Amino acid sequence: MSSSSIRAATPATQAAPGLVLGAIGVVFGDIGTSPLYTLRECLKAAGGISQTNVFGIVSLILWSIIIVVTLKYVSFVMRADNEGEGGILALTALASGVAPQRLRHLLLTLGVFGAAMFYGDSMITPAISVISAVEGVTLVDPNLTAWIVPISLVILTGLFKIQKRGTGAVGKVFGPVMVVWFLTLAALGILHIVTHVSIVRAVSPLYALTFVSHAPGTAFVVLGSVFLALTGGEALYADMGHFGKRPIRAAWLFLVLPSLILNYFGQAALVLERPAAVAQPFFQSAPGWALIPLVLLATAATIIASQAVISGAFSMTKQAVQLGFLPRIPVVHTSTHEIGQVYVPFINITLYAAVVFLVVFFKSSDNLAAAYGIAVASTMLLTTLLMYFITHNLWHWKPLASIAVVGPLALVDAVFVSSNIGKVLDGGWFPLLAGGLLFTVMTTWYKGRETLVEKMKSDNLPLPGLIRSLCDSSHAPPRVNGTAVFPGGVAGMAPTAFLHNLKHNGVMHQTNIFLAGTTDNVPHVPNDRKVVVEDLGHGCYSLVVRHGFMEIPNVPAILELAKTQMPNWRYEPADTSFFLARDTILATGASKAMPLWREKLFAFLGRNAAQAAEYYSLPANRVVELGGQINI
Structure with a gap:
């Protein structure tokens, strides 16, 4: 077994208590805070409280969680790990690696679109989670309503401010706090279930079917709010690489799922008993003496939920850069022990600006709920579609078997996507706009890099032939002491920096090392397979370096x-x-691969990419930069 296989298998095969506790603290924050607003929004969409509505809605919530989260993600999708890693980009890399060549571009496009939608979700989750928790203060004192937005902004500002310190120290308290949160959810649910035991009958899916058949139009609208109970389900798969399958599954089945179901049923029992509680069924389910502690606990839980989404955006950005979907972006490692703990300043400030806009513009969790769902529902549907290629091409299921499993799951996802489309005009346009802009950036950068590589292959000289012609001729350039390293080239082609050095300085070093990197469709490449060296003669070496999409190139370590x-x-x-x-990239409109506006966007992204020296971890006092122009 290779070292990478050992690394991937270790967390996945051990459900140690520490890993289970860590998973509870990080993975389930988003879905765990959904009870703050989900039932309230469902009943609002249904148009009022009746026994049919309440029983039908809570039954829909239950079976949606069982089908989408438990059956789809926990039992099915989590089997498709990319050497232990999960998430839409990891799944895309895995699926495109086994799919027929003609479909790979399509799968990459689907995966990039899903990743772009994830960023849209990353913007809304902190806003709706924190503001919904802070709204609990209005039950303590209605005069505090005007302070909801300012308090939320202070909390969110502090949250984004501490990102540069890393999540390691804070993460140690995440697990215990979330355990208390889920036990509180369960206790509040039981408190009201015992006073209205008949609500337990809603476990039967017949109540959900009756609700849908009785008023299909209303039920379709309500499904858009039912989906709020599922937001965060994608995190179970995305965070698999941090904790492994078994700890996540254990935490979900034995704590998180029961706590969520008990709380939703308890809220349903409460509104049947006291219809006036529908305005804030979660907070009104608490005894009067427990209201303030519950608001504080809910605020802590929503901060943790927001932290998990923000950290997920950082990790996905690192993957996107390595897979060639985003330009070089400075990534700061915040832990000397955990390579997965990273901080991306540009993403942090961008998310913060978007979250502040959402809080100020929408002002309440009611309004934000109208914008929430469409982005993550799209990501879930794309995940299901990618799973067809995993089952058929990687697991070698027969086509009918793949369709029999993936088809119903895709149908459920499609229903949720379509039920959320009605939210577009009410605020759903924001995550779609943000995701659409990011999708344009990612696909433009990917296509632009392809175009640039083809341009370099056509314009630059083959490296082996150039070395022979230079060193074997009577006009060979003089050699100077030391080693010259040329990172970032195209395999087999003379790097632009090498040609510039010959042109302007007219010398070659005694040793010349040409590095060309590739990113494999796996998270990590073991050291014994990372570098392939070709001796070109005359003190020149060509190095082809393979990286995984979770790795950041480190040239000194490669040497x-x-x-x-x-x-x-x-x-x-x-x-x-x-x-x-x-090199400065100039958009000329001559490329047949991209229109002029995309060429200009690619050139703009190239000019604003992070410095290559920082990206490659090069010592600043040993770097020489040589410039030129490239017309595309």
Whole structure:
């Protein structure tokens, strides 16, 4: 078994209490705070309280959670791990790697669209979660209504402010707090179920079917609000790489799922008993003495839910950069022990600006609920569609077997997507707009890089032939001491920085190392398979470096690995210079692959990408940058 396989299998095969506790604290924050507003929004969409409505809605919530979260994600999708990693981009990499060649571009497009929608969800989750918790203060004192938005903004500002410190220290208290939260959900639910035991009958799916058949038009609208109970379900799969399958499954089946169901049923029993409680059924389910502690606990839980989504956006950004869907973005590692703990300043400030806009513009969880759902519902549908290619091409199921399993799940997802379409005009336009803009950026960067590589292959010279012609001729350039390293090239082609150095300085170093990197469709590539060295002669070496989509290139570390394959060379940092091409991309409209506006967007993204020296972890005092222009 390879080292990568061992790494992936370890968390997945151990359901240690520490991993279960960590999963409770990170994975379930979003779905765990949905009871704050879900039943309220469902009853509002249904147009009022009646026994048929309440029984039907709580039955719909129950069976939606069982079908979408338990059966689809916990039992089915989580089997499709990419060497232990999950999430829409990891699944896309896995599916595109086994799908027929003609379909790979389509699958990449679907996956990128799903990732873009995830960012839209990342913007709304902190806003709706925190503001819905803070709204509980109005039950303490109605005069505090005007303070809901300012208090929410203060909490969210503090949350985004501490991101640069990393989540390691704060994460230690996430698990215990969320355990208390879920036990509180269960206790509040039981408190009211025992006073209206008949609500337990809603466990039968007949009540959901009766509600749908009685008023299908109303039920279709209500499904858009029922979906609020499922937001965060994607996180079970996305965070699989951090905790493994078994801890997440154990936490879901033995604590989270029972607590959520008990609380939803308890809220349903409460509104049947006291219809006036429909305005805030969650907070009104608490005894008077427990209201303030519950508001504080809910606020803590929503902060944790927001933190999980923000951290997920950071991790997805790192994956997108490595897979070539986003330009280089500075990524800060906040832990010396956990490689997955990262902070992305640009994403942090962008999410913060979007969240502030959402809180100020929508002002209440009622209004935000109207915008919530369409983005994550789209991601869930795309995940299901990608699973067809996993089952058929990777697991080798027969087509009918794949359709028999994936088809019904896709139908359920499609129903939820269509039921959320009505939210577009009420605020759903925001995550769609944000996701659409990001989708445009990601696909433009991916296509632009393809175009640029083809341009370099057509314009630059083959590297082996160039080295022979330079070194074997009577006009060979003079050699200077030391090692020159040229990162970021195209395999087999002479790097632009090397050509610039020859043109302007007219010399070659005694040792020249040309690095060309590729990103595999796996999260990590083991060290023994990471570097392939080709000796070009005359002190020149071509290195093809393979990275996983969870890894960030580190050129000095790569050179340490490669020296075992170059016995005549020793890596001496003080004698090594790193030559980088700082080319300016000019949009000319000549490309047939992209229209002029996309060329200009690609050029703009290229100009604003992070410095290559920082991205490759190069020592700043050993870097030489040589510039030029590339017309596309």
